[in-house]
Amino acid sequence: MNSPRLQLVSDTPGLSRYGALAAALRARIVAGEWPPGTAMPSEQQLATDHQVALGTLRRALESLAAQGLIERVHGKGTFVRAGLTGSPLLRFFRFGQGTGEVPVSRILARDRIAAPAAISRRLGLGAGTQVLRLRRLRLLQGQPCLLEEAWLPLPLFDALADSDPREWGDLLYPEYASRCGVHVHRAVDEVSFGTLAATQARQLALPAGHPSAVVSRHAFDLAGRCIEARTSVGDAHAFHYTVTIT
Amino acid sequence: MNSPRLQLVSDTPGLSRYGALAAALRARIVAGEWPPGTAMPSEQQLATDHQVALGTLRRALESLAAQGLIERVHGKGTFVRAGLTGSPLLRFFRFGQGTGEVPVSRILARDRIAAPAAISRRLGLGAGTQVLRLRRLRLLQGQPCLLEEAWLPLPLFDALADSDPREWGDLLYPEYASRCGVHVHRAVDEVSFGTLAATQARQLALPAGHPSAVVSRHAFDLAGRCIEARTSVGDAHAFHYTVTIT
DNA sequence: AAGTGGTCTAGACCACTCT
DNA sequence: GAGTGGTCTAGACCACTTG
Numbered sequence: 107m108n109s110p111r112l113q114l115v116s117d118t119p120g121l122s123r124y125g126a127l128a129a130a131l132r133a134r135i136v137a138g139e140w141p142p143g144t145a146m147p148s149e150q151q152l153a154t155d156h157q158v159a160l161g162t163l164r165r166a167l168e169s170l171a172a173q174g175l176i177e178r179v180h181g182k183g184t185f186v187r188a189g190l191t192g193s194p195l196l197r198f199f200r201f202g203q204g205t206g207e208v209p210v211s212r213i214l215a216r217d218r219i220a221a222p223a224a225i226s227r228r229l230g231l232g233a234g235t236q237v238l239r240l241r242r243l244r245l246l247q248g249q250p251c252l253l254e255e256a257w258l259p260l261p262l263f264d265a266l267a268d269s270d271p272r273e274w275g276d277l278l279y280p281e282y283a284s285r286c287g288v289h290v291h292r293a294v295d296e297v298s299f300g301t302l303a304a305t306q307a308r309q310l311a312l313p314a315g316h317p318s319a320v321v322s323r324h325a326f327d328l329a330g331r332c333i334e335a336r337t338s339v340g341d342a343h344a345f346h347y348t349v350t351i352t
Numbered sequence: 353m354n355s356p357r358l359q360l361v362s363d364t365p366g367l368s369r370y371g372a373l374a375a376a377l378r379a380r381i382v383a384g385e386w387p388p389g390t391a392m393p394s395e396q397q398l399a400t401d402h403q404v405a406l407g408t409l410r411r412a413l414e415s416l417a418a419q420g421l422i423e424r425v426h427g428k429g430t431f432v433r434a435g436l437t438g439s440p441l442l443r444f445f446r447f448g449q450g451t452g453e454v455p456v457s458r459i460l461a462r463d464r465i466a467a468p469a470a471i472s473r474r475l476g477l478g479a480g481t482q483v484l485r486l487r488r489l490r491l492l493q494g495q496p497c498l499l500e501e502a503w504l505p506l507p508l509f510d511a512l513a514d515s516d517p518r519e520w521g522d523l524l525y526p527e528y529a530s531r532c533g534v535h536v537h538r539a540v541d542e543v544s545f546g547t548l549a550a551t552q553a554r555q556l557a558l559p560a561g562h563p564s565a566v567v568s569r570h571a572f573d574l575a576g577r578c579i580e581a582r583t584s585v586g587d588a589h590a591f592h593y594t595v596t597i598t
Numbered sequence: 599a600a601g602t603g604g605t606c607t608a609g610a611c612c613a614c615t616c617t
Numbered sequence: 618g619a620g621t622g623g624t625c626t627a628g629a630c631c632a633c634t635t636g
Contacts, residue, residue: 148602150602159626159627161627162625164604165625178603179634181634182603183634184602190598292597294597295595297593298593299563299565317588342588345544349540351436352436394620404607406609408606425614426613426621427623428614428622
């Protein structure tokens, strides 16, 4: 590939050059020029492409790295961050021994349905759009610990709707990536408390009316589109979370 | 004041020069050379003091700013951060209308006592050290919303133990600063859930056994000493918290 | 050895704040 | 206008990774 000689045309006059550069690089990343997990060109290359000094280019990359968009590895290169992969929900709970074990997943139901109004709003879709609804139970050492309901927009997740759930792993995000090419880049969790309805209680093997912790998640891809709305419910007494304020 | 011509002697050979510089500056701040809220010398001055290039000095200051130790203001100077001042507990609750209103504080009890084992451990004190125990109720529009118990080491907080609580404002941290010269620089909150004991319930005007959110806080000063252990209890149904994962 | 990102320097110039 | 931090440059050298 030869040097594109891109122009830095900032429509925001008050913006610094490295700020404009960061925005331009972000746009190239979001556009898919370098897919998640792959390496970007070297600093030298990018600097000459955009016709800025090396230091300025580095400032821009540093800001993108601080935003979690890219990762820099000494001696290897600069990489677009792959999606979230872990089990980030577990940060809110301490079940059993609290070893970092990943809960086993049991799919309870999977349906293509028209999104209820509340869901289409959360996903930013038109009213009545088709979505995939996933209900699953998560267990640690055979004990139910979390009950989840996930809503996924169609046709983006068609591949998930058509595949055999028994082939899935215990984590959903790797399936999103491998089967649908969807990378979860950012997630917002809202925590609140309530009590278990009768059916929820039965599935979690707890008494009805038992206090529950509810985590409502919105997950977004690189471009900022909401690609999952999820609600997870667990025993309030297993809830535990630490925040540092500065 | 003349130029100290400080030497940068890093005992950690693997550490970069700006890293060592940042550590040295942090030490000067923690030692109280520039008290919280006051300005540090200019970049030029610090750079010549420590015999490094301006860019290197700036890197060090940037890392201290990222850690929340200092604040930089364009055209004015670099300032050691004053302590936390707001009402950070409220980030966990949404009472009533949820306007950013600060709850009124009513002191229920104030005692000098020997610290129970659990408390002296939390504060990092020797067993049986004298501490100040503060119990207070916080109210919004006349409605009780939070019940708090704070433990403060003595003799550091003697001034608080001897003053008239009716002169205090609704926030404790400004009192710590003005009366005892203690600045809260960092706080760690641990959230969990439980149910209200009979006395707690009565004070919060809720039924006994009602689900509760419990926030257990450790607060630290610039030097990293724990200067407050606090436990706050509120209605679990008023709890609400948002986290962004990246 | 070649290529990558990380550190450090020295200096010019700009933007903001205060008097 | 003087003093402060913020931006940008150009280049030298170092440290890490890979073939």
